[in-house]
Amino acid sequence: MTDHATEVAMGERFEFGANWAQFLNVLNDDRIALAEQSLLNMLGGSNLQGKRFLDIGSGSGLFSLVARRLGATVHSFDYDPQSVACTAELKRRYFPNDPDWVVGHGSALDKDYLQTLGQWDIVYSWGVLHHTGAMWQALENVTPLVRQGGTLFIAIYNYQRVMTPVWTWVKRAYNRLPKGLRWLVLGPALVRLWGPRTIYDLARGKPFHTWRHYAEHGVRGMSAWRDVVDWVGGYPFEVAKPEEIFDFFYKKGFSLRRLNTCGGGLGCNEFVFSNKPASE
Known part of the structure; x- marks a missing residue:
């Protein structure tokens, strides 16, 4: 937490959590329903019943909330203390004292912390790993968290030459x-x-x-x-071409199940990978 505060004070990190705290003021049932549908559209199926869902960089906590509503057991964590507080607030509002939703503080760059988490059916990190300051290391670190046959859903900023x-x-x-x-x-x-x-x-x-x-x-x-x-x-800020992300995970034995690009423009490319070769 001290490291985060120091980075913010030096102008090297954006306070994502402060921004998310304001978003919670406009969060309503309609927005939650839209988020829920967007998650199901990318993952497929009608619910997440019986699944274990790891939310890396939970931000506002909206998609952790959605996963829990859909029946998953959820573990959420974030590097930004205010983001952790936002996620905890959503848990308090909708799932108070629920043992199947754990909210914690951690970093995708902290291998010791990640090793305590075990493996998960769904590892979700939307628009997060490119803000760590070491994106490729973060991608490397989260890979072992996906169980064999499990799903990795990430979104990474698109590279634009100019x-x-x-x-x-x-x-x-x-x-x-x-x-x-x-x-x-x-x-x-x-x-x-x-x-x-x-x-x-x-x-x-x-x-x-x-x-x-x-x-x-x-x-x-x-x-x-x-x-x-x-x-x-949003800083730190890193980007990647879609084929770079594909190649990175293909070499690790993952197969691409779904891809949603931003058409070569501004924004994130979304990837849903399965932790098993396509031939299986």
């Missing part, structure tokens, strides 16, 4: 500015990210339609504003 260096600079600048001056980065980034879509909505007579209905359009039940802050501030 824009990746630009966004790296933006994110670093945001975190190194005093909080009172971060609007100098956030404002222009908001215009860049949302300007074209806002103009399009105005042109078709539906002002701010996409913004207001972002949870439905984004599928995962998230908040437009909180996603903007998360994107602009």
